[in-house]
Amino acid sequence: MIVLHHCPQTRSMRSLWLLHELGVKFGVSIHPFDKTLRDPQYLSLSPAGRVPALEIEGERMFETAAITEYLCEIFPERGLGRPAGDMDRMAWLVWVHFAETVSQHTAALTQQHVMIYPPEARSPIVTRLEARRLEKCYAAIEARLNTPVERRDYLLTSGFSAADISVGQAIYMARHFVKIESFPKLHAWYDRITDRPSFVASLPQKGSEVLYKQDFYPPLED
Incomplete structure (x- = not known):
């Protein structure tokens, strides 16, 4: 069983997109982007209190690039990784x-x-x-x-x-x-x-709490 711990509009969206692209069965646990990520229970998944965290077959992972590499390795038939020896x-x-x-x-x-x-x-x-x-x-x-x-x-x-x-x-x-x-x-x-x-x-589901309240933030004025 795969469970992704996710906050909308954060780096964990990268892992969510990848999981959808892989077409594998997984669950999503959505967290608010706040101090609850510092709770001891969550820190047992991600010691720095960040998303994403991934639970997979009883093991736990964090860091998006590591998750990307691992998922592509265990689902090579999806063609989203490039193995050692590949030209790319x-x-x-x-x-x-x-x-x-x-x-x-x-x-x-x-x-x-x-x-x-x-x-x-x-x-x-x-x-x-x-x-x-x-x-x-x-x-x-x-x-x-x-x-x-x-x-x-x-x-x-x-x-x-x-x-x-x-x-x-x-x-x-x-x-x-x-x-x-x-x-x-x-x-x-x-x-x-x-x-x-x-x-x-x-993408964030309708009604989700999002990080960005505006589509664009121009540089601040002096």
Whole structure:
């Protein structure tokens, strides 16, 4: 039995999207994004009090990239991983983990705009710097999709994979702070992968408590 511990509009959405894409049987335990994640019971699943946490066959996992790698290994027939020796193995690992590079900048912006800091403690300078860092991440993805190798439709030459899920979910969150329209290859890729039923199934359900109350948060003014 697989159970995913999930908060809407957080990194755990990455694991939820992957599970839907894998087409395996699983359950979801939804948590509020608050101090209840510090309860001893939850800390037994995820010692840092973060989502996702995954219960699988009596074992427990946390950290999204680790969960991604493990699920792709135990369900290889789904074709979302790239095993050792595959021509795209190196690129698959790079992009699965690059999702965290995107997410760390989004997390900094989320803290400034949405939570933790009171309005008087929020920094316009930090919001501008982190937005620029996200733009550099977007440029890296744009360059990857714009290589001469058949102008890739996905991050890997061999086609859609969990790398697209990992980075795609990171972009879903990042778009709340930096728009993607000025990156045409990235924009087209994002539209392509988020048209998948598995992505739609991973979105917050109607009436769910969400992290972002606005579609877009521009950099703060001085």
